[in-house]
Amino acid sequence: MDRQPISDPARSTTARLTRRYPEASTEPPIGAHLISPRRGYSHHGIYVGDGNVVHYAGLAGALRRGPIEEVSITHFAAGHEVLFAPHAAPEYVRQEAVQRARSRLGENRYRLLTNNCEHFCTWCLYGEGRSEQVLACLVDPRAALRTVLCLFIAFLVTAWPISLASVSSINRTDLA
Numbered sequence: 105m106d107r108q109p110i111s112d113p114a115r116s117t118t119a120r121l122t123r124r125y126p127e128a129s130t131e132p133p134i135g136a137h138l139i140s141p142r143r144g145y146s147h148h149g150i151y152v153g154d155g156n157v158v159h160y161a162g163l164a165g166a167l168r169r170g171p172i173e174e175v176s177i178t179h180f181a182a183g184h185e186v187l188f189a190p191h192a193a194p195e196y197v198r199q200e201a202v203q204r205a206r207s208r209l210g211e212n213r214y215r216l217l218t219n220n221c222e223h224f225c226t227w228c229l230y231g232e233g234r235s236e237q238v239l240a241c242l243v244d245p246r247a248a249l250r251t252v253l254c255l256f257i258a259f260l261v262t263a264w265p266i267s268l269a270s271v272s273s274i275n276r277t278d279l280a
Contacts (some may be wrong), residue, residue, distance in 0.1 A: 116201075131151075132216030133186050134151065134152065135148070135150060135200070135202050136151040138150070138157055138188060138189070139187065139188075140180060140187070146222055147180070147182075148160075149180050150225055152174065152205060155176055156174050157175060157179075158205035158209065159175065159180055160219075160220060160223075160224045162214040162221055164258075169214045173207075191229055195230045196228065198228070204227070205216075219238075223235050
């Protein structure tokens, strides 16, 4: 089988996102690569059918490692939109991609730079892990700085939840 090199831009998911889920009237195709944009990064998963997604929990729900798990698309989205990322000529499609995703359920070897949710999804589809987000950070230090800053802000919000209402209720005279 003639395989494309992993650096092939046709495999890139950037600027090629199409349908939005779960607002769309139809469910994603089985084995689809789903992306949920977050503040400073995007979370990735494989749609396995019946409203479920297999994803590397990693830093998705909290700033701590998490295993590969099967969850509802609503849980995967965590209040964010979900997009479908079409891929050019994946090595593994539909049920094959689902089987690959499920074969790693319970794995807990998340590494932000070398084994994250995007690496997992590209492995499910192509047999090789790759993360466009990590590559972008390595190529452009400003992108890396933005990502680190957004992750730090997310950590602060998680560690010290404070509502906007409580912040806006502080009078300027209280600060003087």
